[in-house]
Each structure stands twice: as C-alpha cells, then as structure tokens.
Amino acid sequence: MDPSRRRQLRESLGADAVRHSWADLLATHRTPLLVLDPDAVAAAYRRLSAELTGFGLHYAVKALPHPAALAVIASCGGGFDVATSGEVDQVRALGVPMHRCIHTHPVKKPADIDHAYRAGVRTFVVDNPVEAQKFSGRSGDIEVLVRLAFPNPTAKSDLSTKFGVEPADAELVVKHVLDSGVGFAGFSFHVGSQGSSVHPYRVALQSTLELCDHVDRTLGVRAHTIDIGGGFPVSYRDPMPGVDRIADVVHEALGERRGQFRLLAEPGRFLAAGAMTLLTSVVGTATRGGKVWHYLDDGLYGSYSNVLTEDVHPPILALREVSDTSSAALDDLKPVTLAGPTCDSVDVVARDYPMPPLTVGDIVVSPLMGAYTTVTSSRFNGIAPTPVVVSNAGGGAWTD
Ligand SMILES: Cc1ncc(COP(=O)(O)O)c(C=O)c1O
Structure with missing residues (x-):
C-alpha cells in the first residue's frame, strides 16, 4: 500500500x-x-447517482444483504438487484415495493421465477434459449432482458466466463424470448467486478447499441432498456478508476441515444464496501x-x-x-x-x-x-x- x-x-x-x-x-x-455505517451506503448511493445521471440504480443485494444497508438504499429511492428466492425474501421483508426489484440471475429454476413473480418482480434476465423457454406461457406483464457477455481481463471477477451470450449469438436468444410470449425489454451486461480499466464499459455499450439496431432491423423489435450492471471498483490499497471516469465513458458512449432507453445499473461493491x-x-x-x-x-x-x-x-x-x-x-x-x-x-x-x-x-x-x-x-x-x-x-x- x-x-x-x-x-x-x-x-x-x-x-x-x-x-x-x-x-x-x-x-x-x-x-x-x-x-x-448506513450513512456510508447513503453517501456512496448519492455519489453514484450524481455521476450516472438518468440511471435507475438497483443495488446488488448479494454484496451485503444486511437489513440496515437495504433500508438505506430503499430510503434513498433505490431499487434492488435480486438473484435468488432468498434475496427476494430479504428485500420483501423490509416492506419495499417489489416493482423496485429486478431479478438478474440468468439461470434459475421455474420455482424461482414463480416466487419472484408472486412477490411482485416483473423484470427478469436470460442468456440462453433454454432459459428463455422457461418463460413460455407466463404472464404478459413480464419483461425480459437478454444478458450479453463481454470479457474483461482487468476484472477481479470476470463474470463473462460464466454468464452472458456472445453479442453475435444474442439474436437467437431474443427470438426465443419473443416466442415465449413475454416482453423483450432489451439488453444487460456486467463488465466484471473490480476492474482496473474503464474501457470495457465503452466496448460493452457500443456493442449493445449496435445490437439494439440489429434486432430492430432483423426481428422488428425495439429494445427499450439497457442495464450496464455493476463492476464499479473500490480503491482498497491502491487507487482504482473513479466512478466519475466511468460515468464520462458511459455518457459519451450513449451520446444522443440515451433518451431512447430506460437506463439501469446494478452496483454492489461500490455501495457496500x-x-x-x-x-x-x-x-x-x-x-x-x-x-x-x-x-x-x-x-x-x-x-x-x-x-x-x-x-x-x-x-x-x-x-x-x-x-x-x-x-x-x-x-x-x-x-x-x-x-x-x-x-x-x-x-x-x-x-x-x-x-x-x-x-x-x-x-x-x-x-x-x-x-x-x-x-x-x-x-x-x-x-x-x-x-x-x-x-x-x-x-x-x-x-x-
Ligand atoms: C448480475 C450482477 N449484477 C451486479 C453485480 C454486482 O457487481 P459489483 O459488486 O461488481 O458492482 C453482480 C456481482 O456478482 C452480478 O452478478
């Protein structure tokens, strides 16, 4: 240090x-x-919201599901990224309106979808045809994000090795979402946790915007949501890129197109550390x-x-x-x-x-x-x- x-x-x-x-x-x-210290969570939330203007922040509950941390996020007006039935219950126990939650696990049991839906969650994530088919016959008020994979060798946890579809194969997954009869919301990604470069956010956003245009052309379907996931790093012993630098890259990559989308992020570490x-x-x-x-x-x-x-x-x-x-x-x-x-x-x-x-x-x-x-x-x-x-x-x- x-x-x-x-x-x-x-x-x-x-x-x-x-x-x-x-x-x-x-x-x-x-x-x-x-x-x-719940105040530290509130301060981090305010800092990130001030930088990522226009983004709905959904706190990744997995980072620290302590009720005091969840309550602060709720009182700041934040949403929640839940990935399991247990996390659904942890947020629900606080009395938070569950439409503030998105379910981000790309692979889950039908029973987990049932549980989240019954609790009031309406936004889900898939990254493969088998997962998309699990939504077949479900209520039309569900909307689904297709998670994309973008490798990030600078991240401590490169999540693209386990989840996400290659952008080149994403059209097929979108087709399966449409065939299942639920709504197609758009795309999500996670550039990996605790990365030391801001560049992956630019690459991921540019590629996602191209993909939105592609599915519009080929399938005639409009993506209305882009979820840039989490990954915002924390300076532990050594300095890491600040959220101001990440926000600059994100805003620049979105450019004039930002108004076309509902923009979401799923910060975990940055709010909890x-x-x-x-x-x-x-x-x-x-x-x-x-x-x-x-x-x-x-x-x-x-x-x-x-x-x-x-x-x-x-x-x-x-x-x-x-x-x-x-x-x-x-x-x-x-x-x-x-x-x-x-x-x-x-x-x-x-x-x-x-x-x-x-x-x-x-x-x-x-x-x-x-x-x-x-x-x-x-x-x-x-x-x-x-x-x-x-x-x-x-x-x-x-x-x-
Ligand atoms: C789907 C998803 N969203 C958000 C996060 C939070 O990431 P971070 O703590 O890097 O912000 C994770 C972490 O694993 C995740 O898997």
Missing part, C-alpha cells in the same frame, strides 16, 4: 473511530467486530523462519473471505496508528505476516505487510469491508460469524 494512501486512511479512520465511538464499542463487544469496518485483535505473535507472524481473531474463512474468494486485498492498519497520528511509532513500519485464526495454512490475510510493532491484545482495523465479506464467510473450525454492530453515528448502536 502506497504510504500516501496509508496516511489518508489514518485520517479518515481516525475520524470514524471518534464518530462511531469505537472505544465504547470495543468496551461493550469483543473482537472481531464489524461496524456498519465503505459501509463496514472490521476491528480484529492480535491473539498471538511468533517468529517463523526469521519472519514475524501475528495471528488475528478474524481471517480468510471469516470476514476476510474477500481475500480468498475475490483476490481483493483490504487495507490493514493498527488502531494505534489511526487514533494517535502523532505517535513516533507511526513510521516504524516493518513487514509482517498477518494470519487468521483457523488451523488452515491458507488462512493468511497478508504477507510482508508493513505494520507498526504489535503485541497480543492490540486492535487491528480494516476499512472497506462491506462488500462480499460476511456473505462469503464460513464457520470453518467452529468459529462463529463476526457480529455486525450498526452504528448510526448520532445516537448509539444496535446489534443484529
């Missing part, structure tokens, strides 16, 4: 420590602990092969599951660095190994990672732990899920 990034994080986390009374939380709760901060503590310290190892009470099978499943590397700082930026120890950073609490040797959160001197009981902090963390964690080794404390910054906190 770049030293200037570390300095920036020390300052912002120092402010968070005061705002969310980490000292009080740590006195009441044990570590590991995730502190969820900043919502949670992990407080974990040093359980043990050892020297192995001449290197210093610190063992934490959370790891790859717990909240740091994003390291394992996505190869995403959140910043890690000592609490001392963020609460006392005047300390002389701040510049005394030495490379250490930070390991998780399980017996598996894979459970190493960071290697050769610069940290100030740490001893047993010291608190270690990771910001940007809201997306794809708790959702992909396990109970391996009998370790309980890390509790989430919701902090409303103003007047106290409540736990799950």
Whole structure:
C-alpha cells in the first residue's frame, strides 16, 4: 500500500473511530467486530447517482444483504438487484415495493421465477434459449432482458466466463424470448467486478447499441432498456478508476441515444464496501523462519473471505496508528505476516505487510469491508460469524 494512501486512511479512520465511538464499542463487544455505517451506503448511493445521471440504480443485494444497508438504499429511492428466492425474501421483508426489484440471475429454476413473480418482480434476465423457454406461457406483464457477455481481463471477477451470450449469438436468444410470449425489454451486461480499466464499459455499450439496431432491423423489435450492471471498483490499497471516469465513458458512449432507453445499473461493491469496518485483535505473535507472524481473531474463512474468494486485498492498519497520528511509532513500519485464526495454512490475510510493532491484545482495523465479506464467510473450525454492530453515528448502536 502506497504510504500516501496509508496516511489518508489514518485520517479518515481516525475520524470514524471518534464518530462511531469505537472505544465504547470495543468496551461493550469483543473482537472481531464489524461496524456498519448506513450513512456510508447513503453517501456512496448519492455519489453514484450524481455521476450516472438518468440511471435507475438497483443495488446488488448479494454484496451485503444486511437489513440496515437495504433500508438505506430503499430510503434513498433505490431499487434492488435480486438473484435468488432468498434475496427476494430479504428485500420483501423490509416492506419495499417489489416493482423496485429486478431479478438478474440468468439461470434459475421455474420455482424461482414463480416466487419472484408472486412477490411482485416483473423484470427478469436470460442468456440462453433454454432459459428463455422457461418463460413460455407466463404472464404478459413480464419483461425480459437478454444478458450479453463481454470479457474483461482487468476484472477481479470476470463474470463473462460464466454468464452472458456472445453479442453475435444474442439474436437467437431474443427470438426465443419473443416466442415465449413475454416482453423483450432489451439488453444487460456486467463488465466484471473490480476492474482496473474503464474501457470495457465503452466496448460493452457500443456493442449493445449496435445490437439494439440489429434486432430492430432483423426481428422488428425495439429494445427499450439497457442495464450496464455493476463492476464499479473500490480503491482498497491502491487507487482504482473513479466512478466519475466511468460515468464520462458511459455518457459519451450513449451520446444522443440515451433518451431512447430506460437506463439501469446494478452496483454492489461500490455501495457496500465503505459501509463496514472490521476491528480484529492480535491473539498471538511468533517468529517463523526469521519472519514475524501475528495471528488475528478474524481471517480468510471469516470476514476476510474477500481475500480468498475475490483476490481483493483490504487495507490493514493498527488502531494505534489511526487514533494517535502523532505517535513516533507511526513510521516504524516493518513487514509482517498477518494470519487468521483457523488451523488452515491458507488462512493468511497478508504477507510482508508493513505494520507498526504489535503485541497480543492490540486492535487491528480494516476499512472497506462491506462488500462480499460476511456473505462469503464460513464457520470453518467452529468459529462463529463476526457480529455486525450498526452504528448510526448520532445516537448509539444496535446489534443484529
Ligand atoms: C448480475 C450482477 N449484477 C451486479 C453485480 C454486482 O457487481 P459489483 O459488486 O461488481 O458492482 C453482480 C456481482 O456478482 C452480478 O452478478
């Protein structure tokens, strides 16, 4: 991690420590602990809406389905991207009008379609003829997006390897949607999650616009919706393209044609990542092969599951660095190994990672732990899920 990034994080986390009374939380709760700040979700939502003007934002529930996060999105006026019957239920439990949801899983059981439809969802996604045929005989008020595949080698998760039809083969899928008797809405894509280039958005949009013209010519059907999916990256340890740059590319690629379409996006990580901060503590310290190892009470099978499943590397700082930026120890950073609490040797959160001197009981902090963390964690080794404390910054906190 770049030293200037570390300095920036020390300052912002120092402010968070005061705002969310980490000292009080740590006195009441044990570590590991995730502190969820719904205001951060609202701020990210406002930022993305201000950039992606004219787009309906459908929060990808999979990133962080915590009710406090979902409630904030709902109160901001946002919609939801749900992909399973369980996610349908999570949103429905909040009392959110379900027409605000789109069902984006390109492959699902008929029972999942039934469940979502009964809940009030009307927009679905398919990417192959077999899936399109599952809509045959269903209500005419359903509309279907055809998901396109655009490879993105710069993404941490290139979703095009698993989902989406090649643009050259998309016409056949559209035909099957029309044959099934439901409405054809248009096209969706996902350029891959946590990509380091804005270019894939341009390529995907240009190709999608060409395809809209193509199906208009060949099948006489107008696409009225374009859904640009998610993928908006987060600067964890290193800087990533900002949403302003992505929005510039998107607006430029759409040009004067933007008025022809209902425009949607499905942001997950960008809205959720900043919502949670992990407080974990040093359980043990050892020297192995001449290197210093610190063992934490959370790891790859717990909240740091994003390291394992996505190869995403959140910043890690000592609490001392963020609460006392005047300390002389701040510049005394030495490379250490930070390991998780399980017996598996894979459970190493960071290697050769610069940290100030740490001893047993010291608190270690990771910001940007809201997306794809708790959702992909396990109970391996009998370790309980890390509790989430919701902090409303103003007047106290409540736990799950
Ligand atoms: C269909 C779909 N939409 C949206 C998202 C959210 O992507 P991100 O978190 O990169 O914004 C995902 C993530 O897997 C997805 O599969």
